[in-house]
Amino acid sequence: MLRYTLMRLGIFVGCLVVVWGAVYSGIAPRGLGNSNGLWIVALALLISAPISLVVLRKERDRASVQVARRVDRMKANLDANRSQEDVADDTTRAQGQAS
Structure with missing residues (x-):
């Protein structure tokens, strides 16, 4: 997951540098008034997405498999905890009825 995030950030930074160069060389428009910095970031996001x-299709698929595995493990742990609580609750109730 971290690898995908860093690769995505690298693509964004690369696009940011290219857009910045294009804006300051006059190839791309400068934006409106004082919005130049925001314009550059927005355009870089639009291009990098x-x-x-x-x-990053393959890397995204790998990351989604890792996330799915984590979710499955967490669900299994929660189910195991619930069953332990149910057993403890049933035991307590059975002891209370026996008294």
């Missing part, structure tokens, strides 16, 4: 979608 589809690139990440295509380029």
Whole structure:
């Protein structure tokens, strides 16, 4: 998961540098008024999203498998804890009725 995040961040930073260079060289528009920095970041996000979608497909699939495994383990642990609590509760109730 960390690997995917770092790769995604790297693509964004690369796009940010390219967009910044394009804006300051006059190839891309500068934005409105004082919004130049926000314009550069927004444009870099807009460009990096589809690139990440295509380029990081395999890495995203690996990360989703890891997340699914963690969720399954957590569900199994919760079910095990619930069953232990049920047994303890049943034992306590049975002892209370026997008295």
